[in-house]
Amino acid sequence: DAGVIQSPRHEVTEMGQEVTLRCKPISGHNSLFWYRQTMMRGLELLIYFNNNVPIDDSGMPEDRFSAKMPNASFSTLKIQPSEPRDSAVYFCASTWGVGSYEQYFGPGTRLTVT
Amino acid sequence: GENVEQHPSTLSVQEGDSAVIKCTYSDSASNYFPWYKQELGKGPQLIIDIRSNVGEKKDQRIAVTLNKTAKHFSLHITETQPEDSAVYFCAVYNTGTASKLTFGTGTRLQVTL
Numbered sequence: 492d493a494g495v496i497q498s499p500r501h502e503v504t505e506m507g508q509e510v511t512l513r514c515k516p517i518s519g520h521n522s523l524f525w526y527r528q529t530m531m532r533g534l535e536l537l538i539y540f541n542n543n544v545p546i547d548d549s550g551m552p553e554d555r556f557s558a559k560m561p562n563a564s565f566s567t568l569k570i571q572p573s574e575p576r577d578s579a580v581y582f583c584a585s586t587w588g589v590g591s592y593e594q595y596f597g598p599g600t601r602l603t604v605t
Numbered sequence: 606g607e608n609v610e611q612h613p614s615t616l617s618v619q620e621g622d623s624a625v626i627k628c629t630y631s632d633s634a635s636n637y638f639p640w641y642k643q644e645l646g647k648g649p650q651l652i653i654d655i656r657s658n659v660g661e662k663k664d665q666r667i668a669v670t671l672n673k674t675a676k677h678f679s680l681h682i683t684e685t686q687p688e689d690s691a692v693y694f695c696a697v698y699n700t701g702t703a704s705k706l707t708f709g710t711g712t713r714l715q716v717t718l
Contacts, residue, residue, distance in 0.1 A: 495648070534649070534694065534708040547705060582648050592637065592698070594706065596648030 493517075495597035497583050503603045509571040512600045515564055516585030524594060525558055525568050526582040534582075540566065573604045607632045609697050611709030618685050619717055626712045628695035629677040637698040638671060638678045639706075644691045653680070685716045 496515040504510055516523050525537040538548040543560045551558070555574070560566040570577055580601050584594040608631040618624050628638075636657035641649035655662045655669045655678065662669050666685075671678040682689055695709040 533710050536705045539705065550705075584648070592700075593639070593651055593654070596641075596650065598646075599648050 495583055495585055495595055497581075497597040497600050499600060500598065501601045501603075503605065504573055505605055506574055507572045508604075509569065510573045510577075510602060510604075512568040512581050512583075512602070514566045514568070514583030514597060516566070516583070517595055518564070520585035520587050520595070521563065522586045522588065523560060523566050524584040524586075525566070526584065526596075528580045528582060528599070529578075537568070570602075573602075575604045578602055578604050607635060607697055607699070607707040609695065609707050609709045611695050611712060613712060614710065615713045615715070617715045617717060620685060620687060622685055624680075624682045624685055624689070624714055624716075626680045626693055626695070626714070627677060628679070628697075628709050629675075630697045630707075631676070632697070632699060633673075633676060634701060635697045635699045637700055638669070639696050639698070640667075640669060640680050641694040641696065641708075642691045643694065643711075649694055682714075685714075687716050687718065690714055690716045 498513045521542050523540045527535045537550045538558045539546050540560045558568045580599045582596050582599045584596045586594045611628045639654035640652050642652045643649040653664050653667050653669050655671050666683050668681045692711045692713050694711050696706045698706050
């Protein structure tokens with residue numbers, strides 16, 4: 492199994508630009524999670540999908556952040572416009588069933604906004 | 606909401622020694638407690654988990670103990686090796702409410718030769 496795939500692995504952009512992060516969950520998994528990791532705040536859940544439907548988006552920090560899951564094998568996290576404080580590592584994780592059991596994390600996307 | 610505290614934040618041990626990382630939580634209804642290992646430049650990886658009907662679980666050199674009354678659980682690594690060097694996160698989950706997984710703040714373990 493290829494595991495959770497994220498792209499790009501690194502992204503450097505200027506403040507105000509749109510950023511799109513991509514995730515392919517493990518085949519057969521029907522729950523997908525987007526996390527943000529920073530030194531100050533640790534691992535934060537941003538949004539959680541089950542069967543392609545957003546279940547909990549209470550962690551999405553602002554309207555500048557949006558996430559979609561058009562099908563079972565693809566999800567995007569978009570930041571528009573980006574700000575320097577959005578700099579972090581963004582992880583996608585997936586699992587089967589409803590809930591947070593045994594989440595499998597991708598390698599992450601390191602985002603730097605200058 | 607759930608509050609998870611993890612100690613210590615950094616831990617340095619000599620190869621072959623044991624390492625213990627402790628976590629406490631606030632919601633007595635929480636019933637699933639996984640531990641994740643994060644190596645540099647990688648995502649967290651589940652290494653062991655325990656459910657509330659079990660007091661201890663062991664997998665080779667790693668073990669987790671749970672004290673539901675005191676609301677704390679611990680990760681034990683015996684015979685540490687350099688490849689055990691990483692950041693370890695505990696997490697807490699309530700399967701009844703299907704709430705989000707709440708992570709501890711992490712422990713950076715350094716195994717020295």
